[in-house]
Amino acid sequence: MFTLKFCLTLAGLCSLVPGHLAEQLSASKDTEHPFSASRRISPYMADFSFDLYRLLVSKSNTTNIFFSPASITTVFTLLALGAKSTTHDQILQGLGFNLTEISEKEIFEGFHQLLHTLNLPGNELQLTTSNGLFIDKTLKVVEKFLEDSKKLYASDTFSTNFEDNEAAKKQINDYVEKETQGKIVDLIQDLHPDAIFVLVNCIFFKGKWEKPFEAELTEERPFHVDDKTTVPVQTMNRLGMLQVTYDDELACWVVKMDYLGNASAFFILPDTGKLEQVETALSRQQFHKWSSNLHRRAVTLYFPKVSISGSYDLKILSDMGITHVFGKEADLSGITEQKELRLSQALHKAVLNIDEKGTEASGATFLEAIPMSIPPTIDFNRPFLTSIYETNTRSILFFGKVMNPSGN
Known part of the structure; x- marks a missing residue:
């Protein structure tokens, strides 16, 4: 048969x-x-x-x-x-x-x-x-x-x-x-x-990002894949008001960035040597905790273009x-x-x-009032996690880890 x-x-x-x-x-x-x-x-x-x-x-x-x-x-x-x-x-x-x-x-x-x-x-x-x-x-x-x-x-x-x-x-x-x-x-x-x-x-x-990056500010910066490997990556940056939190217990930054429409992205940046600790803690409860602790503040963000x-x-x-x-x-x-x-x-x-505009060019210019105090810098220059979800249904569309933004 x-x-x-x-x-x-x-x-x-x-x-x-x-x-x-x-x-x-x-x-x-x-x-x-x-x-x-x-x-x-x-x-x-x-x-x-x-x-x-x-x-x-x-x-x-x-x-x-x-x-x-x-x-x-x-x-x-x-x-x-x-x-x-x-x-x-x-x-x-x-x-x-x-x-x-x-x-x-x-x-x-x-x-x-x-x-x-x-x-x-x-x-x-x-x-x-x-x-x-x-x-x-x-x-x-x-x-x-x-x-x-x-x-x-x-x-x-x-x-x-x-x-x-x-x-x-x-x-x-x-x-x-x-x-x-x-x-x-x-x-x-x-x-x-x-x-x-x-x-x-x-x-x-x-x-498209709700608040896009300025393409002219993108520059090549080092990305630390691991202790022994560093690769050059085209890195975007912007100074602005973002929804962020720092988790002292797990030693990681969490940045939420919104798209135009009903989708958002979470980017989780563990401190050096803390990636495995964050991975072990991943859960619905942990994401809820991060979401509850997010607050808008001025930050200088460096984020690699990803493919x-x-x-x-x-x-x-x-x-x-x-x-x-x-x-x-x-x-x-x-x-x-x-x-x-x-x-x-x-x-x-x-x-x-992931690039400066999300996926399409935009002619809009975004101006924000930034506090006079020096904002913290969040530099995604090492492996990080990403989650993209649809906000109406609360469904995770994509999930993953970026070890090398250039895909190599």
């Missing part, structure tokens, strides 16, 4: 041009709060972010780390729509959802609203998501899975000839390239020869309890009634670019 397999692929871009969502999701019927359904799932997504981050650090603590928790959780909960029994429970629990606290219905409603919110038109942010299902033309897919994935996740479905491996790979890569305006090319290098079903999720974020990416084989999620879906024990009979369908590949790529 042969085994049917499929590949799950994710692509996340931060500060790059977005694609479009083919069909806008319907508005949530929740009446308590306009974003209550998505906010119900956001704490679990945050916990998953920190757990996955620490897992990736355990595999390599000397490289850049950057991923999209929103993208990964979206596509795996979409997969859970078609999973049953232990396979289903492992996916949701591995993503951090406590099924005694939140129901499966609430989880799917939360992602439905999250995707709807991220894809609202007319926002000052360009922030969109897309989901593509590439299904072998010979595969009979359960109609309810197609209906639910379309209704809840606005998924686009494509008939694919997986017998022609190169043609199938090209079809999927062309879709990703189109959705990313050419920013991600040839995402899939090798498509498993037995693949018959590919899920693709993309999340795109393009934002990094992260590419991951998500079979690493086996270490978080999601095991059956990758093996012979997989029960994905909610996707197809044909037996022994399992997940053969799960790829994720995220890209981060």
Whole structure:
């Protein structure tokens, strides 16, 4: 008996041009709060972010780390729509959802609203998501899975000839390239020869700083990757009023910078030698504490221009309890009634670019009143953490660590 397999692929871009969502999701019927359904799932997504981050650090603590928790959780909960029994429970629990606290219905409603919110038109942010299902033309897919994935996740479905491996790979890569305006090319290098079903999720974020840097002030400065390695990096700087706090207990600066629209970024700068201490302490409670202690003050900020990416084989999620879906024990009979369908590949790529304007030039000039006292200097000239989140849904879109801003 042969085994049917499929590949799950994710692509996340931060500060790059977005694609479009083919069909806008319907508005949530929740009446308590306009974003209550998505906010119900956001704490679990945050916990998953920190757990996955620490897992990736355990595999390599000397490289850049950057991923999209929103993208990964979206596509795996979409997969859970078609999973049953232990396979289903492992996916949701591995993503951090406590099924005694939140129901499966609430989880799917939360992602439905999250995707709807991220894809609202007319926002000052360009922030969109897309989901593509590439299904072998010979595969009979359960109609309810197609209906639910379309209704809840606005998924686009494509008939694919997986017998022609190169043609199938090209079809999927062309879709990703189109959705990313050419920013991600040839995402899939090798498509498993037995693949018959590919899920693709993309999340795109393009934002402008609420208070941009002056490009003419950017200059080359040293960035200390570690005790022995220093690299030259184009570094922005500005003197202005920013939301900051210094955590004496963990020995780190926290700087919050807002984008125009409904997104903000946290940048956490540990003191020299304190990075591991900060990583160990990462939690929802810690972020809440930092947020509560932020205050506006004049600072001189030095911040490197960043161009990094992260590419991951998500079979690493086996270490978080999601095991059956990758093996012979997989029960994905909610996707197809044909037996022994399992997940053969799960790829994720995220890209981060940070420059003076965010992503686009701006003709605006910002003038601020600065106190006469000498402000402190916060110099991001060593490894730091970053978190970019959508403020309405309180969802972490991207999370990572910049060890080397130039991506080397």
